[in-house]
Amino acid sequence: MDYSETNRLSRLTAILIQLQTKRIVTAAELASKFSISKRTVYRDIKALVQSGVPVLTEEGKGYTIMDGYKMPPVMFTEKQANALVIAEQLVLKNKDASFVKDYSEAMDKIKAILRYAARDKANLLADRTQYDEIQNQERNSSVLSDLQNALTNYNLVKMDYIDKDEVVTKRKVEPFALLSSENWYLVAFCLLRQEFRFFRLDRIQNLEILMEKFEPHNMTLQEYFDKYH
Numbered sequence: 001m002d003y004s005e006t007n008r009l010s011r012l013t014a015i016l017i018q019l020q021t022k023r024i025v026t027a028a029e030l031a032s033k034f035s036i037s038k039r040t041v042y043r044d045i046k047a048l049v050q051s052g053v054p055v056l057t058e059e060g061k062g063y064t065i066m067d068g069y070k071m072p073p074v075m076f077t078e079k080q081a082n083a084l085v086i087a088e089q090l091v092l093k094n095k096d097a098s099f100v101k102d103y104s105e106a107m108d109k110i111k112a113i114l115r116y117a118a119r120d121k122a123n124l125l126a127d128r129t130q131y132d133e134i135q136n137q138e139r140n141s142s143v144l145s146d147l148q149n150a151l152t153n154y155n156l157v158k159m160d161y162i163d164k165d166e167v168v169t170k171r172k173v174e175p176f177a178l179l180s181s182e183n184w185y186l187v188a189f190c191l192l193r194q195e196f197r198f199f200r201l202d203r204i205q206n207l208e209i210l211m212e213k214f215e216p217h218n219m220t221l222q223e224y225f226d227k228y229h
Helices: 003-021 027-034 038-050 078-091 097-112 116-128 144-153 221-228
Strands: 055-058 062-065 155-162 168-180 184-190 195-200 204-213
Touching: 003 027, 003 038, 003 062, 027 038, 027 062, 038 055, 078 097, 078 116, 097 116, 097 144, 144 155, 144 168, 144 204, 168 195, 168 221
Parallel strands: none
Antiparallel strands: 055 062, 155 168, 155 204, 168 184, 184 195
């Protein structure tokens, strides 16, 4: 296999990853990302379809991949695996226990598909990489994963919230965004106060994700800040 064939195979794999990462991908986006012409994009998409990948064309929008299609296991390079190991150390600094647990479980699955040599090296790096402040890191919340799901699925959330004066109020909120600084914060529309509010995750108790849905707030995070701050 010559260089041009290898290069094209690599590009086809990368295009497939793009299709799985985003709901709609345009030919212009792909052409720009891979520095190729739109005609080459059309040929690449045709090649993927001919190889059995269910790529659909949405007229006037772009390309999408059939819901439920799963790509074969991804092979990571040694450097990519090492980058994920370092990222895991940064995640371990996080103060939310659920987020740390979910990431660690994801890393176990990633390590499971690595080739033996790469897996051994990744485990060695994990054993030999340590940030001092992680040793005794305290977790002060465990609701981040549930709130992420509520945010992306537009589920109302019910909770008891303890304010800075230790006063507890029952809230029903529409999750909008999650921000991290010293602690994690939920930005949500509070039905009790009828306005957007910030909630510190370590002050949330008795969190319940309701089956009841809410209408999505159709604005970006930047638009929220521009409008309310």
